[in-house]
Amino acid sequence: MTATEHEPAESAARPGAGLADDLRSMERRRPFRWGLVLGAVVSVAAALLVVQNGQSTTVRWLWLDFEMPLWLLLVVTLATGVVIAEAAKLLWHRARSRAADRSTTLRTARRRLRGS
DSSP states (O other), rough: OHHHHHHHHHHHHSSSHHHHHHHHHHHHHHHOOHHHHHHHHHHHHHHHHHHHSSSSEEEEEETHHHHHHHHHHHHHHHHHHHHHHHHHHHHHHHHHHHHHHHHHHHHHHHHHHHHO
């Protein structure tokens, strides 16, 4: 008998064994992401804040005076915060990447100078 003849009998003896093995391997590869949970909680809290504040309010910004619904002001403020945070994250990663590139370039140049 060959190995392929035994496989159906083994899987019939352990129904769902392949699925259980797949789930175990996924658990090993993907740690729990607390940032995702925190993001979801903050998003729900922000949505509740927006829904509960429907009255109109006067906004004074620079030389402008206007009225707008408070929920819209909150949405604009939250969106502005997200844009600023993402821009800061992008700049941070770009600066780190460039610093790593410079470090690699300097290291390579030093090796070449020593070798000459």
